[in-house]
Amino acid sequence: MANQSLPLSPPKGMRDFGSEEMRKRQFIFDRLRSVFLTFGYEGIETPSMERLDVLTGKYGQEGDRLIFKVLNSGDFMKPVAENQGSGLESKQIVGLISEKALRYDLTIPFARFVSANRGTLSFPFKRHQIQPVWRADQPQKGRYREFYQCDVDVVGSTSLWQEVELIRVFAEGFESLGIQGAEIHINHRSLLMGLAEFLGFAERAGAIIGILDKSDKISPEQLVELLRKEGFTAEHLEKIEPILNWSKGGLPEHLSGSMLEQTQVAHGLRELSWVMEKCLNLGALPGGAKLLFNPKLARGLDYYTGCIFEVVIPGSGLGSIGGGGRYDNLTDMFGVPNLSGVGISFGAERIYDFLQQTNLWPDEIKSGLDYFFLNFDDSGAEIAMQFMAKLRSAGARCDMYPEASKIQKQMKYAHQRQANYVVYIGEREIENQEVGLKNMESGQQINLPWDQLLTHYTNHP
Amino acid sequence: MANQSLPLSPPKGMRDFGSEEMRKRQFIFDRLRSVFLTFGYEGIETPSMERLDVLTGKYGQEGDRLIFKVLNSGDFMKPVAENQGSGLESKQIVGLISEKALRYDLTIPFARFVSANRGTLSFPFKRHQIQPVWRADQPQKGRYREFYQCDVDVVGSTSLWQEVELIRVFAEGFESLGIQGAEIHINHRSLLMGLAEFLGFAERAGAIIGILDKSDKISPEQLVELLRKEGFTAEHLEKIEPILNWSKGGLPEHLSGSMLEQTQVAHGLRELSWVMEKCLNLGALPGGAKLLFNPKLARGLDYYTGCIFEVVIPGSGLGSIGGGGRYDNLTDMFGVPNLSGVGISFGAERIYDFLQQTNLWPDEIKSGLDYFFLNFDDSGAEIAMQFMAKLRSAGARCDMYPEASKIQKQMKYAHQRQANYVVYIGEREIENQEVGLKNMESGQQINLPWDQLLTHYTNHP
Numbered sequence: 001m002a003n004q005s006l007p008l009s010p011p012k013g014m015r016d017f018g019s020e021e022m023r024k025r026q027f028i029f030d031r032l033r034s035v036f037l038t039f040g041y042e043g044i045e046t047p048s049m050e051r052l053d054v055l056t057g058k059y060g061q062e063g064d065r066l067i068f069k070v071l072n073s074g075d076f077m078k079p080v081a082e083n084q085g086s087g088l089e090s091k092q093i094v095g096l097i098s099e100k101a102l103r104y105d106l107t108i109p110f111a112r113f114v115s116a117n118r119g120t121l122s123f124p125f126k127r128h129q130i131q132p133v134w135r136a137d138q139p140q141k142g143r144y145r146e147f148y149q150c151d152v153d154v155v156g157s158t159s160l161w162q163e164v165e166l167i168r169v170f171a172e173g174f175e176s177l178g179i180q181g182a183e184i185h186i187n188h189r190s191l192l193m194g195l196a197e198f199l200g201f202a203e204r205a206g207a208i209i210g211i212l213d214k215s216d217k218i219s220p221e222q223l224v225e226l227l228r229k230e231g232f233t234a235e236h237l238e239k240i241e242p243i244l245n246w247s248k249g250g251l252p253e254h255l256s257g258s259m260l261e262q263t264q265v266a267h268g269l270r271e272l273s274w275v276m277e278k279c280l281n282l283g284a285l286p287g288g289a290k291l292l293f294n295p296k297l298a299r300g301l302d303y304y305t306g307c308i309f310e311v312v313i314p315g316s317g318l319g320s321i322g323g324g325g326r327y328d329n330l331t332d333m334f335g336v337p338n339l340s341g342v343g344i345s346f347g348a349e350r351i352y353d354f355l356q357q358t359n360l361w362p363d364e365i366k367s368g369l370d371y372f373f374l375n376f377d378d379s380g381a382e383i384a385m386q387f388m389a390k391l392r393s394a395g396a397r398c399d400m401y402p403e404a405s406k407i408q409k410q411m412k413y414a415h416q417r418q419a420n421y422v423v424y425i426g427e428r429e430i431e432n433q434e435v436g437l438k439n440m441e442s443g444q445q446i447n448l449p450w451d452q453l454l455t456h457y458t459n460h461p
Numbered sequence: 462m463a464n465q466s467l468p469l470s471p472p473k474g475m476r477d478f479g480s481e482e483m484r485k486r487q488f489i490f491d492r493l494r495s496v497f498l499t500f501g502y503e504g505i506e507t508p509s510m511e512r513l514d515v516l517t518g519k520y521g522q523e524g525d526r527l528i529f530k531v532l533n534s535g536d537f538m539k540p541v542a543e544n545q546g547s548g549l550e551s552k553q554i555v556g557l558i559s560e561k562a563l564r565y566d567l568t569i570p571f572a573r574f575v576s577a578n579r580g581t582l583s584f585p586f587k588r589h590q591i592q593p594v595w596r597a598d599q600p601q602k603g604r605y606r607e608f609y610q611c612d613v614d615v616v617g618s619t620s621l622w623q624e625v626e627l628i629r630v631f632a633e634g635f636e637s638l639g640i641q642g643a644e645i646h647i648n649h650r651s652l653l654m655g656l657a658e659f660l661g662f663a664e665r666a667g668a669i670i671g672i673l674d675k676s677d678k679i680s681p682e683q684l685v686e687l688l689r690k691e692g693f694t695a696e697h698l699e700k701i702e703p704i705l706n707w708s709k710g711g712l713p714e715h716l717s718g719s720m721l722e723q724t725q726v727a728h729g730l731r732e733l734s735w736v737m738e739k740c741l742n743l744g745a746l747p748g749g750a751k752l753l754f755n756p757k758l759a760r761g762l763d764y765y766t767g768c769i770f771e772v773v774i775p776g777s778g779l780g781s782i783g784g785g786g787r788y789d790n791l792t793d794m795f796g797v798p799n800l801s802g803v804g805i806s807f808g809a810e811r812i813y814d815f816l817q818q819t820n821l822w823p824d825e826i827k828s829g830l831d832y833f834f835l836n837f838d839d840s841g842a843e844i845a846m847q848f849m850a851k852l853r854s855a856g857a858r859c860d861m862y863p864e865a866s867k868i869q870k871q872m873k874y875a876h877q878r879q880a881n882y883v884v885y886i887g888e889r890e891i892e893n894q895e896v897g898l899k900n901m902e903s904g905q906q907i908n909l910p911w912d913q914l915l916t917h918y919t920n921h922p
Contacts, residue, residue, distance in 0.1 A: 006515055006795050008577035010508045011561050016574050019503030019588065026504060038853040040830055040860030040878070042480030043487060047471045047607050048509065048563075048593065054467055071530040071559055073597035077551040088549075090538040097558075098532055100472050102509075113477050116469035122877035124863060127480065132509065136534035146508050159863030161842065172853065282846055286854070334467050369501055381622065385743055392499040392633065393747070399501030402585060402620030416583035417501070 013137070013145030020418075023365040024355070025148075028348055029130050031176040032150060036128035039169050041152050044127045046109035049100040056101075058108050058333075066135045068145075069098040102134040106151045107330070107343075114155055115334030123156030123339075130348075142353065153343030155330070162342050163275045163307045163326065167291055168282070170311055170322055173346060175287025178360045182287065182321075185294035185310045188272050189325070192298060194264030195243065199236050206302075213298035216312075216319075220244065243295040251276065251293050275307060303327040309344060316354055321347040370457065372419035373400035374410050380425040387423070387435070387453055396457045414440065420460075423453070474598070474606030481879075484826040485816070486609075489809055490591055492637040493611060497589035500630050502613050505588045507570035510561045517562075519569050519794075527596045529606075530559040563595040567612045568791070568804075575616055576795030584617030584800075591809075603814065613785075614804030616792070623803050624736045624768045624787065628752055629743070631772055631783055634807060636748025639821045643748065643782075646755035646771045649733050650786070653759060655725030656704070660697050667763075674759035677773075677780075681705065704756040712737065712754050736768060764788040770805060777815055782808040831918065833880035834861035835871050841886040848884070848896070848914055857918045875901065881921075884914070 010016055017025060033043070055067055079096040080088070087093075103109050106129045114125060130150045137143055152169055154162050167184055174182040192212070196205035211226045218226075223244065224237060237244075239259070251273055259265060272293060279291050299308040306326030313321060324344030331339045355361055371391060373384040381400060388398040399417065401410045414422050424436040434447045437456070448456060471477055478486060494504065516528055540557040541549070548554075564570050567590045575586060591611045598604055613630055615623050628645055635643040653673070657666035672687045679687075684705065685698060698705075700720070712734055720726055733754065740752050760769040767787030774782060785805030792800045816822055832852060834845040842861065849859040860878065862871045875883050885897040895908045898917070909917060 006573070007512050008573060008795055010577075011510050011512055014508035014510060016508070016577065017504075017506040018578065018582075019505060022504035022506060025506075034856075035853075038856060038858050040858060042829060043478075043483035044480060045478040045483060045486075047475035047477070048595070049472050049475060049607070051468050051472055065534070068534070069532040070563070071532050071555070073526070073529070075551045077549055077554065081549065088538055088542065090536045093538065094532070102531070112467070112469060116477065117479065121479075122874055126860070134509070146510070157863045161846075161861070161863045164846070168850065278843070278846070281843060282850060334469055368503060382739070382742060385622070385625070385739070389629065389743060392496075395495075395499060397499050397501060399587070400622070402618045402622045413583055 011145070013139030013143075015144060015146070019368060023368070024361060025348075025352060027361070027365050028177060028351055028355070029148075029150070032173050032346055032348075033128065033130065035169060035172045035176050036152055039126075039152075039165060039172075041126045041128040041154070041169075044110075044113060044129055045131060046103070046106075046113050046129070048102055048132075050103055050109055050112065052095070052099050052101045054112055055104055055108060059104055063104060066137055067104050068102040068134045068136055069094060070100045070102065072097055072099055103131075104135060105133050106131060106149045110151070110153060111330045112334055114339065115331045115336040118331075118336055118339075124154050124159075124162070125156055126152075126154040128152045142349070144349070148348050150346040150348045151343060152324075152345075153341055155339050155341035158340045160271060160275050160307075161278070163271075164278045164282070166309070166324065166342060166344050167275070167279055168285065170309070170344060171285035171287055171289035173322075174289060174311070177351065177355065178362065179313065179351070179354070180288045181314065182289045183312050183314055184285075184289055184291045184322075185297045185312065186272065186275070186291060187294055187297035187308050188268035189304050189306060189308060190264040191268030191272070191295070194262045194266075194268060195240065195259070197264065198259055198262045199232075199239060201231070201236075204230060209298040210300065212296050213300050215296040215298075271307060299323060299325055303330060305329075306342065313354060316357075318350055318354055321350045321354065323347075366418065367420050368397070368418035369399050369414075369420065370396040370461075371398045371421050371423050372414040372417060373398065374407065374414075374422060374424040375401040375404045376424070376426045377404050380427075380430065383425050383430065384423070387450075390454055391457055394454060394457055395461070472606070474600030474604075476605060476607070480829060484829070485822060486809075486813065488822070488826050489638060489812055489816070490609075490611070493634050493807055493809075494589065494591065496630060496633045496637050497613055500587075500613075500626060500633075502587040502589040502615070502630075505571075505574060505590055506592060507564070507567075507574050507590070509563055509593075511564055511570055511573065513556070513560050513562045515573055516565055516569060520565055524565060527598055528565050529563040529595045529597055530555060531561045531563065533558055533560055564592075565596060566594050567592060567610045571612070571614060572791045573795055575800070576792045576797040579792075579797055579800075585615050585620075585623070586617055587613075587615040589613045603810070605810070609809050611807040611809045612804060613806075614802055616800050616802035619801045621732060621736050621768075622739070624732075625739045625743070627770070627785065627803060627805050628736070628740055629746065631770070631805060631807075632746035632748055632750035634783075635750060635772070638812065638816065639823065640774065640812070640815070641749045642775065643750045644773050644775055645746075645750055645752045645783075646758045646773070647733065647736070647752060648755055648758035648769050649729035650765050650767060650769060651725040652729030652733070652756070655723045655727075655729060656701060656720070658725065659720055659723045660693075660700060662692070662697075665691060670759040671761065673757050674761050676757040676759075710753055732768060760784060760786055764791060766790075767803065774815060777818075779811050779815055782811045782815065784808075827879065828881050829858070829879035830860055830875075830881065831857040831922075832859045832882050832884050833875040833878060834859065835868060835875075835883060835885040836862040836865045837885070837887045838865050841891065844886050844891065845884070848911075851915055852918055855915060855918055856922070 049070060056064055076097045080093050132146050132148050134146050137145060139145060170184050192209055193205050196202055196208050201208055207230055215223050297308060297310055304325040305328040308325035309323055310320045311322035322345060326342040328340045330341055375381050384400050391398050401413060419440055422438040422440060429435055433450045435453055437448055438445045510531060517525055537558045541554050593607050594610050595607050598606060600606060631645050653670055654666050657663055657669050662669055668691055676684050758769060758771055765786040766789040769786035770784055771781045772783035783806060787803040789801050791802055836842050845861050852859050862874060880901055883899040883901060890896055894911045896914055898909055899906045
């Protein structure tokens, strides 16, 4: 056993990704990125760190606790010594020894970016951003301290075409990953707020939204029980019964007349109808995706003000794999008011889990190499290198065993590298100016004249 | 002027990347990644953070100072209070309040990865890794506190074919970026160590390597002066004169006989000849790249033991844009001895600067959109959305102005978005079932029947 002088595992809640995982992760990011670009959402990146005061107070008290703070460089304790009265409690000195922190999400950095560059950006400004974020959460299955977020937003336009576009981005995105039948749920914050007000719960709208937000995870009885605790009477419950029992799908027709006249309710329904109608006019969504009105969809986050979205794959047992909505005042905190935006997020880590559990990965990423050349001796190796140079220029992934080791060992390695074909150039093959070619899946072996190996690739890329 | 309640710029030495910069950066990373994959170097990723003790002491005293340390979560000062005797100096408490740090390079995390996964990896293990690293350096032109590294390594094989492969990776890599005429300099650590020993300077070999390392930046006279200070006599200088005055190119033939017999010198020359000969046999390097023996090439880093490389673009004034070499004991510190490896790095940030200063970027990344649809009214917009759905599925990057604003405003926006074509669907176009199409570069305008717009894209992708 080796003497392990240093720890070998990554820090708690963080992961190494090996080559097969990377192929799969890269597949997800590349496909989504392509879709985002066809819709005109160009890429941006922001630094991993932000100033601590940019992040603090944006994610609630719990969020603040989970932000990874970066220690100032140099003699970081000097300001503490100079402020001796300030005490040595963690809370008291954190601001003295740390002025930067790792980003907690992509939303606040994006808002800062837009505010910083408002003079040079063209509005509406459409962007996508695929970068890791960090949270000092207790790690558990599916929850990591470093994970990628994958966001798409447009700011500076109140047009509902943006909502229509983002619904199609969801559908095209999942289709590009080979995921069929995603359900895109839609609701409107005004509808929720208006209903709360209509029932006389305007001040507690936030709490009610919080309860509705759980509706997919609890039984209808538990939902009613929670609403009762919030003060809902039998009369209230009767009034919203059409909503509580609404099966996801088209817009509600059974809401009572007076409810529909409430200003916010009417506004929300008008916007939802417009968006859903325009989507319908564009024809079926790609990948068999469905757009469904879900009146119980709430989305926990405070900053949403218009349409809200959430995507699930029915039967996957995975919860939401995407979500988003319209917000109106994201850049206010940076001194840039009245910049409406709407954005969505793809839950890349959960999408990975779904593709993994269904093994929907395309064949192309199941293999690690197109051709693996066995090494019999130096003269064969030199010929192999010649072939590899040509094949690689044509885009083929090639490799050769670096030594003339036992063939069994080399074949095992070829197998571990997930090669599609093994190529061998022994004495006889050199004499005949041929290569031997073994299909690693079927086991079939053929001989090919030297001048046909490149054609073999262009015919079986 | 907006009230800037929060700072808008990224932290010192860190950068936001906008859409055009991202297209360019992505171009570099995508092209290099493709080349790495054709050579069988698969991707891996390691976490942004490592345990502090994994990083400390690996980069020298100065390096330790430049490592960004992450503050422990929760009540980080508790261990300080419990160790009251330890004092409050920064150096004394850093280990108590921080146990993780941001990676400083990709080499140490790679060594940890290989050691952690030695039981499941197939050796030789070939990988590439493209990720940001962080250094608390004083920022200056071209030096940032967060920047990407782009590394290619193979471990677990002493075969010199690996060196040959990496030389070709350099050449294919630069060719894929449109960079012609890169010079790949090669030397061998044994040659340098052997010469130092032959001259009686074995113990000061490190210092001499440090001096030679500067030889590209200082005059031959200054070089001689530095060697004199290190104790070199006229006799010494005469002996190494063939090396000091060696013009880069083929292997030295003028070294005196006794020098050539020194074990390490002989070993270094033997390996260099083998690598250079095999490279020659494979024919001209792609992209007009040249492989040149450079006896003054030293590479500062301690861990190199065999061939060393450095790449320059003559006349660019940029210094090295790539480098690397063979190392023998990188995983020793993790308890895994005798794992020889060789690796190279592409200086992605400098490559960016070079492409920027020469404007060698390909046309495809100069544009942000293929088609931009003007918005005259809702009915035209709806037709535009139909076209965009088809074009996007075919891979075209499309966008539409979300409101029926003034055409001048929309055209300005199309220009800012760097669109190749502007498409307009006004009343007359709808009547004739046509679209208007304006080439934004040439200014040329044509009309196309509706069924020919998709063909227009497939013919002008």
